[in-house]
Structure formats: structure tokens, C-alpha cells
Amino acid sequence: MVTVEFFGLYRLNYHMKSIEVEASTVKELFQKIYEVNPFYTVKELKHSIVIVNDVNFNDLKKYRTPLKDGDRVLIMSPASGG
Amino acid sequence: MSISYGAYAGKVLKIDLTSQTVSDYPVGDEDLKLFLGGKILAARILNDFIKGPLDPLGEENVMVVSSGPLNATGCPSSSRFNVSAVSPLTGLLTSSNCGGSFGCTLKRAGIDALVITGKSPYWVYIDIDADGVKFKDAESLRGKGTSETQEAIGGKGSKLVIGPAGEHLVRYACAVSDERAAGRGGIGAVMGSKNLKAVVVTGRKNPAVYDAEKLRKIKAKWTKRLKSHPLTGEQLPRLGTAALIASMQQKRLLATKNFTDGRFSGYASISGEELAEKFLVRNKGCISCPIRCARVVEVDGKPVKGPEVEIMGLMGANILNDDLGQIIKWNYEMDELGMDTISASGTIAFAMELNEKGMWDSGLEFGKTDNISDVLKEIAFRSSERGDKLAQGSRKLSEEFGGEDFCIQVKGMELSAYEPRGAVGQGLGYSVANRGGCHLNAGYEVVVEGLGLTINPYTVHGKAEIAVMFQNLMEAVSAGGNCLFTTYAFFPFFLFKRPNSMLSKTVNKALPYLGGPLHVINKYPHLAHIHLTSMLPHTKALSAATGMKITMGDLMRIGARGFNLERTINARLGISAKDDKLPKRLTDCEQVPGDPRTKVPQAKLKKNFYFARGWDSDGMVKPKTAKYYSIDALDDIGARPVSGAEHVVVK
CATH class of the missing domain: 3.60.9.10 (Aldehyde ferredoxin oxidoreductase, N-terminal domain)
Structure with missing residues (x-):
């Protein structure tokens, strides 16, 4: 299982703090999240800040980043600065 | 006159x-x-x-x-x-x-x-x-x-x-x-x-x-821009400045245990999201502010001002405390007692480390929170020997008990919650800021080094030039009477809404290498004879309000004039290059052991900064710089003749 935590406006808007899902890639993870909570559209998730085990997914293989059991993923709404 | x-x-x-x-x-x-x-x-x-x-x-x-x-x-x-x-x-x-x-x-x-x-x-x-x-x-x-x-x-x-x-x-x-x-x-x-x-x-x-009519139109457009920007229209109103905690954690920017680390395992409990979900009563704004970033929370059933990101970091991660309820209470107590939350928190964290190292037993310990409220009162009233010493600030403590290398202050002022080894441009800013270890007077470069934009936080390229530009703009915007958050609208929407796009990534990659062009604009601001109306309406608003003709170049020049004048005054008060320094923990010790990028390359950054500022190698404003900004031969305003009615003093 992959543990996913949400931060930023996504969390406030969609009322989801964290979930555990099975997924082998970030792309698949987005789809699973959408199935659990349809507020999180895949399109929106693609524009979010995604951190896989403390590394931004842009520095990995982005949507093709492999995931395995025990991985931790953080998803933050895009406007995360301030 | x-x-x-x-x-x-x-x-x-x-x-x-x-x-x-x-x-x-x-x-x-x-x-x-x-x-x-x-x-x-x-x-x-x-x-x-x-x-x-x-x-x-x-x-x-x-x-x-x-x-x-x-x-x-x-x-x-x-x-x-x-x-x-x-x-x-x-x-x-x-x-x-x-x-x-x-x-x-x-x-x-x-x-x-x-x-x-x-x-x-x-x-x-x-x-x-x-x-x-x-x-x-x-x-x-x-x-x-x-x-x-x-x-x-x-x-x-x-x-x-x-x-x-x-x-x-x-x-x-x-x-x-x-x-x-x-x-x-x-x-x-x-x-x-x-x-x-x-x-x-x-x-x-x-x-x-x-020009009231012109100003009215500018105000309407400006307000619309702020309300529609991802940061000033959504993020700050909903989460306040505390929204940054999660990003700071990820970017190794969350000062932890008196700046020994940039990440805190309990960060989620002291985040802006936690504040919004468990404690927020409503948001609030200053007069005429559409952003409304202030938090209203309750302490003992009474609605009071909520905490900002700085105290949430410094009274949270920096003292190994994950109890947000306590932070809210201390924030209120410090406001009532009338003391700066950043310096008070930084001084307490330093005292905790002194105690841990056996250098001064103040009874303050990392992770121990039951005596903090008492300590705050003792400081404010100087009612105990401990409170009296803490009331002097961390630099005075280090002069008495040692620990200079881990006394997290610059020029006597305690640093804010941003750990500069995760953003070396911010580290540069802290070290050269006129008022000391202040994140804002530093230029707040961390906002492009991970908290908003994501340029390389470890490179020295372009950092001095960005710091100078941001410092100048922030000086001028502040002098105009605006909140610094109005400058966030300077950044195009797509950088925040589409952080994974090729365009955003290209901007982030390229920005550090634009030091040359930025240097020219910083050095000759009068060349920027333009308005960036949609991004920084300040120039047009100031022009319509005052009747002065203020362009972007004028605004930057006013800001630079202010920064250089402050430095000139500080030089008279005894400041020089030797004082522009971070504590050794931040310049000599790697935040991530084995990763030499994770310490602030202070000497190189300072050299670049002095050059960008037009200062000499000892950090003094060069005469030609002073002349360019018209601060080389200022008269004594008080010695000018005074005309007008006498003032009534009512006894």
C-alpha cells in the first residue's frame, strides 16, 4: 500500500487528509485517488506538487515514477508558496 | 518647506x-x-x-x-x-x-x-x-x-x-x-x-x-488582480502564511531544533492545514485588504489573533514541539505581553541548546513545554534571573554563556523560521539585511528558492542580484504603505497554477542565470522607464495618488536609495563586512551530512552582493553609489527654517 497525504487547498476543499491505496506508478495513483474521491480529477492532480518519498516527482520519472509498498506520497495544491 | x-x-x-x-x-x-x-x-x-x-x-x-x-x-x-x-x-x-x-x-x-x-x-x-x-x-x-x-x-x-x-x-x-x-x-x-x-x-x-478618478479605476483593477491570484486570492485567505509549513518541510527549510535540521517529524501537527481544520474561527484582514491573511482563533473562549508561519515554525519545530494548541496560546501571550514572537522564540531555542550542552541551566529543554508560559511572563516582567537574561536576546546570552556558533542571529537579531541551508540566497539576505536576521529585509528570496518558485536553492548563480532586486522592491513597496504580499501578484499565474509545465520548469531553471540582466537593471534602474500595471500596479497608484511620475525604475531606485541610506546610517553605528555573517552552524556545517551543497557559501555570496550593491569590499556604500542615489550630501531637515502656525499643547 502507498500512503498518500494531502496538503494545501486540496485538503481543505475535498476534505481528505490521507488515504492508503495500491498503485504501481504515479499515473495509476492519480486514477485510484479519483476513484476514491472524484473531486480529485486526474487533470487537477497533474498540476499538483507531488512528492514521492521526499523527492519531487519532476526529479524522478514524473507520471511514470514507480511506486512500491510502503512508499509515502505527498500531494499539495499547486499554489503552495506565500 | x-x-x-x-x-x-x-x-x-x-x-x-x-x-x-x-x-x-x-x-x-x-x-x-x-x-x-x-x-x-x-x-x-x-x-x-x-x-x-x-x-x-x-x-x-x-x-x-x-x-x-x-x-x-x-x-x-x-x-x-x-x-x-x-x-x-x-x-x-x-x-x-x-x-x-x-x-x-x-x-x-x-x-x-x-x-x-x-x-x-x-x-x-x-x-x-x-x-x-x-x-x-x-x-x-x-x-x-x-x-x-x-x-x-x-x-x-x-x-x-x-x-x-x-x-x-x-x-x-x-x-x-x-x-x-x-x-x-x-x-x-x-x-x-x-x-x-x-x-x-x-x-x-x-x-x-x-487624480481621484484615475486612482479609483486603478484600485478596482488592482483589487481584482489580488483576488484572482492563486496566492493572494486563494492560498493566503484560506490558509494564511501558515500554508508554508508543509512546503518548508519538503524543501528542508523548516528550522528544527535550533536550526540543526530543516525537517521536523511532527510538522503535520503544526501545519497551516491543521490550523485551518481544528482552530480557525475565521480569517481577517487589515484595513482595505482584500487578501485577509490573518487568522482568528480562540484562546479560553475568546477570539484572538492566530499565529503566523514564523512562530509556528520557531515555537514548533525549532523547539521540538508538535502541539499547535500551545503555540496558539503562547502567540496570544506574547502579543499581550508585547514582545516580538520571532526573537522571543529564537532566544528560547538557543537557551534550550545551551542547557542541553550543559552551558546554562535555565530549565528550558527541547520538547518540554509546560514551563514556556511562565518563562514568557518572567521575560516580560524581568521577574526572575532567568527571565532577565532571556530578555536581553540570544546574542547577549552567547556573550555570557558561549555558544556563538549555534546562536542563530545576525547582528543581534534572531532569524525567522526559514532554515537558510535549504535556500542559500535567503541565507545571503539574512547576513546582509540592514536590520539583522530578518527574512523580509533580507529580500525574502526563499519565495523563489522553494516556496513558490523552485529555482535551484543551492546555487550561488544570480542569488545576489535577485536579493538586491527583491530588497529594493520591498523597501519601496513598504515605503508606499502597502503590504509586501501585494508583490506576490508580480509572479505570473501559470508559475503557481502549472508548476509541472515545461514553461514553469524552464523559468525556474533559467532564473538563476539571469544575474547579468538583473545586475544591469539593479544598477541602472532609471532604464526601466516602464509600468508593469497588471503585475505591480503600485507605480500607477502612487503616481495617481501623489502626482509624482513614478515608473518601475523610479520605484526600484527609491528602494535602493532606502537600502543604501540605511546601510550608511548603520555604518555610522559601527557596522562593516565583519558583521554581515551567519552563525557558523549555517555556514560551516552541512544540514544534510555528506551533502556539501547544504551549507551557505557565505563568502562568495557576500562578494557578489557587495558588487551588485555598489559597495566596497568592507561593505561600505561607495561614494559614487551614494551620489547616484542622491544620499551623499543630505542636509539636516531639522535645521531648515520652519513656517506655519504654532502647535497647541493641551496641558
């Missing part, structure tokens, strides 16, 4: 507390054209008084309370005013910005700035209204907290008050207007040293602006 520009009230008052007399301070149009208002005008006025090192808590220290031209014009987020003096914490010039109502009301009372000199022989508060200036006995207000003092004074006027910390000369005591603080640098202690408990001002007449 007289003031003919629009949006100004047209008068600067000098109030001498020793003799209880009031006179005009003859600031004129040329001064305003060069120094605009706020902290920059304050520096110009203090330039007349500061001729060399002085005792910040002595009668000779002068305090300037100054508004900006956009105060009381109805422009968005434009109620910020400034308080400047020589800081009891640093011994250098400090400028403290505040969002309370005092600045706007001062303008409505027909006054642009107050120059407060001398020392009252007994505790007083100054009451300014249409009848004149009254010096009122404040003995009955002594010992009262900041909100209690404001309530006790009563009436409809705006107040600027101190709490017990200011009365007892805590070196980082603040002054409070409504519930907003002029926090940094110990302005509260300066007021306390003058036996000045409060200043009250009553006024109702907005100053006339140069």
Missing part, C-alpha cells in the same frame, strides 16, 4: 517628551520625491539625528512613526505604517512595519509622520486630535497588556501601545496597534525607555489625492 503632493497629509510633527513641546519638522516635496514615506522617509529623518553609536535605550534615541502615501487612500492592502529607531537588540537602525489602523488614522489627523525625541520624566501617553497634542499621565496603564491598555484608553482613536515587555525594556519588545505588531527590533523597549506607554491619534479626514 511645504508639501504639495497629493495623498500626503502635509505635516511632520516633532514631539519632544523631555520638554513636552511640539513643533513642525520641515519635510518638503523634494524629500518625499526621493524618500517617499514609511521606512525610507524614516531613515531620511533619522539620518539627521544619528551621527555615531548611541545608547538605544537612552534619551538620545529618536523614534519615527511614519505613514506611507497610499495609507488612507483605499488602495488594496495599503494600511501598513512604520516605526523606526536605533534598535536595543542590534544597536543598529531598525524599521518595524505594522498593519494596525494607526497609520491611516495618523494621515486622517493631518499628519504624515511623528518624530519623537527625549524622555518623559514620568509615564505618559500622547493623545493627538483636532484640539492639539496632549501629554497624559499613564501611571494607571502600567503593567497592563497590549489589548488591555487599548481598552483602558478607550475612545475612537487609533492606538500604538506597549505591554509589560516594553515597560521592562525587553530588547525585543514590540509596539501594538489594534492586534497587529510593529514586531522586530525592540521598538517597544524604545518607547519604554522614553516612559511612553502609548500614542493615540484621532482623525477622520482622508487626504486629497492627485
